[in-house]
Amino acid sequence: MWFTKSQEAVLKELNVNSKTGLSTEEAKNRLEKYGLNKLKGKPKKSLLQLFLAQLKDVLIYVLIGAAVINIIAHGTEGIPDALIILAVVLINALVGVIQESKAEKALEALQQMTAPKSLVRRNGEVIEINSEELVPGDILIIDAGRYIPADVRLIESANLQIQESSLTGESVPSEKNADFITSDEKISVGDKENMAFMSTIAIYGRGEGVVVATAMDTEIGKIAKILDEDENMLTPLQIKLEELGKTLGYGALAICGIIFVVGMLQGRQVVEMFMTSISLAVAAIPEGLVAIVAIVLSLGVKSMSRKNAIVRKLPAVETLGAVNIICSDKTGTLTQNKMTVVKTYTLDNLKDISDERNQKANVDETELIRSFVLCSDASIDGGQDVGDPTEVALVVLGDKFNLEKNTLNAEYKRVGENPFDSDRKLMSTLNEEGNKFRVHTKGAIDNILMRSNRILVNGEILSITDEAKAKILKVAENMSDDALRVLGVAFKDVNTEIAPEEMEKDLVVVGIVGMIDPPRIEVKGSIEEAKRAGITPIMITGDHKNTAVAIAKELGIATDISQSLTGSEIDSIPDEKFAKEINNYRVFARVSPEHKVKIVRAFKKQGNIVSMTGDGVNDAPSLKSADIGVAMGITGTDVSKGASDMILTDDNFTTIVHAIEEGRNIYNNIKKTIMFLLSCNLGEVLCVFFATVFGWAMPLVPTQLLWVNLITDTLPAISLGMDPGDKDVMNRKPRDPKESFFAEGAGMRAIVGGVLIGILTLVAFYLGIIHFGDVSIKEAKDGTEIVTYGRTMAFIVLTFSQLFYSLSMRNSKKTIFEVGFFGNMFLIISIIISIILQVLLISIPPIAEMFKVTALDPSHWGMVIGLSLIPFAINEIIKVVTRGKSE
DSSP: OGSSOOOHHHHHTTOOOTTTBBBBHHHHHHHHHHHHHHOOOOOOOOHHHHHHHOOOOOHHHHHHHHHHHHHHHHHHHHHHHHHHHHHHHHHHHHHHHHHHHHSOHHHHHHHHHSSSSSEEETTEEEEEEEEGGOOOEEEEETTOOOBSSSSEEEEEEEEEEEEEEHOOOOSOEEETTTTTOOOOOHHHHHHHHHHOOOOOOEEEEEEEEEEEEEEGGGGHHHHHHHSOOOOOOOHHHHHHHHHHHHHHHHHHHHHHHHHHHHHHHHOHHHHHHHHHHHHHHHSOOOTTTHHHHHHHHHHHHHHHHTTTEEEEEEEHHHHTTTTTEEEIIIIIIIIIOOEEEEEEEEETTTEEEOOOSOOOOOHHHEEEEEHHHOOOOOOEETTTTOOOOHHHHHHHHHHHOOOOOHHHHHOOEEEEEEEETTTHHHHEEEEEEEEEEEEEEEHHHHHHEEEEEEEEETEEEEOOHHHHHHHHHHHHHHHHHHEEEEEEEEEEESOOOHHHHHHHSSEEEEEEEEEEEOOOHHHHHHHHHHTTTEEEEEEOSSOHHHHHHHHHHHHHHHEEESEEEHHHHHTTTTTHHHHHHHHGEEEEEEEOOHHHHHHHHHHHTTTTOOEEEEEEEHHHHHHHHHHHEEEESSSSSHHHHOOOOOEETOOHHHHHHHHHHHHHHHHHHHHHHHHHHHHHHHHHHHHHHHHHHHHHSSSSOHHHHHHHHIIHHHHHHHHHTTTTOOOTTTGGGOTTTTTTTTTTTTTHHHHHHHHHHHHHHHHHHHHHHHTTSSOOTTTTOOSSSSHHHHHHHHHHHHHHHHHHHHHTTTTTSOOOOHTTTTSSSHHHHHHHHHHHHHHHHSSSHHHHTTOOOOOGGGGGHHHHHHHHHHHHHHHHHHHHHHHHHHH
């Protein structure tokens, strides 16, 4: 632990002299030993490997099997049908390849964050080298504006401040102190004052340090390793589709076997039974299911992009609907990532500061704000904040009271200064004030009070009393308890220019300000909405515990500090105990990237579906570990975006709540689609199965079944996937991720619908046969005009009943009259198109011959339409009856 050792011990262990640095030869030897200072990753997969990976799915295997069986059964005549099936497989695989090739850019982004050049001391001289050539033991020169190219133990520091927000999540720069040493080996990254880390940037002061870790051994390297772990976890939808594929595949084989045995016992021909079994296999498998689910998800992605949420991985859309834990980074996600003055205090006058402009101030407040602005090096240039966030907050405060920085600088020219020093914790400037000069000093209020002998009260300078000091310190303490950062300010007038060391004596204290990175205005309402929907918001941050809890209480995430833990406290709890107690906590503060991953995994271990939002490099591993990783599009780093499943283009926490609502509706639509397809296929299976058992000719041939599965069913199925969202969806708890597609009575409804469709199709076949009057149903032989007519009747009833039944599938509880016939115009149009296609198919002789159908007698159209409406009508009646009983 380099941060627990003195500079001398570190230099001795690394065998280097800080005055001369490494020799060229020694640096070369160490480069061979440690390798280039460059982040590494796994070899990229080729496009062929990505393509083959997309085919590793049970439903895909079943589809390919169906295509092969079709060719075996029909020879060259089966090739067109097989090509249709294979086209579905190919399109699905290509979509997957495109999605995956866009993903996993996190490591590349991390590699780009290393600094291209570094200043080091070698052979006693300071030279500039390529950062990749840095080795442990190199003496690194650090000055403002330079990226830190490796992990460094500081050996010298002078007012050094490093912006570590991408690594720690803190919006305020970290003050560094080379002399700092601790015996606590478990302190967080943000508390290691004597260390500087790769990918951070020095923004103030200067320093020197010895490189202690390069490449994958750095803190950023540890993140890279986590991102590079091959954890391609399946989403709940993928798991269910895989299980469904296995069930359908095994079911198809079982049905084929049963029918083959039944046929043999009936004394039928082997070839005939083989053809029958093929028909059943085709009927049992919803060939378009994989493609339809992909299309529904894609449509959901497009819809969400219009609502500021870009989904990078299709299955993530559905997973959103099951989310019941949102782990969110604080800085920039729940807060504005912008320090803001929220309170001012002059003696006996505590004031809350709003975001309004042109505010009025009394004489003491005006002097307080004017001194703060003049004693600041920050500026706001063209709407861009330039400088330390704390000083920017003071300049913004001045703007709110019409005390604009540039105007004040022009009127009260700065002629001298005493820069900020971490020991004094003060900064002073000397400005012209008419014919005289005024010192403005800001910093820690206790240090200011020690240097003050007077106080400004109602515009008058009076001697300061112990009582006045106590009042100021009490207010400062209260502000600190509210997690505000407190700064004090004082001034004094002098007749001539004075030296810096004379500036901070005999000061006139004016007052203090309290500032914080405030919550986003809209977030509180979104958190309330999430909680109503059964979703628990969790704050995970690198910031201090008190600050985090204060923000969490204000937003309604936590109620008191007992619901919080720090990173060091997490380390002291055994993993198993931590996972069991994880649901007791709402705030995790002062945590490292490893802690964030541990927290996410602990929540997942309790059966939760976890979403993690964040924007920094430090968030990337937890974004990848979560079920849904959500990155910020504006403030987010390329690393966090690359590791995420979804990106919010407006950086608004509210958008994720809307995305969850969209995800719930999309899952419901996918479920409708799957249940509709399974009902239809069950009807087809039962129709063929019972015809075989009864010893009838086949009522449907494989070509007809493929037409129904790939064409007639597909349009309504896709349209169900585009159904408008249920307005009440966010008033219900998240669904159990283990919940089956068949839960909440969906399975029984699918069976009822399938049985009705199958029986009515058989009835239509029977009515079509006996229409001729001189042949019984068992005497009708395949290939005759009688069977062709019966098949046409069955074919029309099968397709029409499925089309009408799709209307009833729009809502499992409300009837179509309550939902509205025209609430989903896509479905209405798809039904009309499918009916037209069906009529054309039996009316055009060459096509009718291909599908073994014929034109219907006009008198039979009323019969087939009447039969086709029965499943729809019965399902609507069941809704009314079951709802009446539940009420």
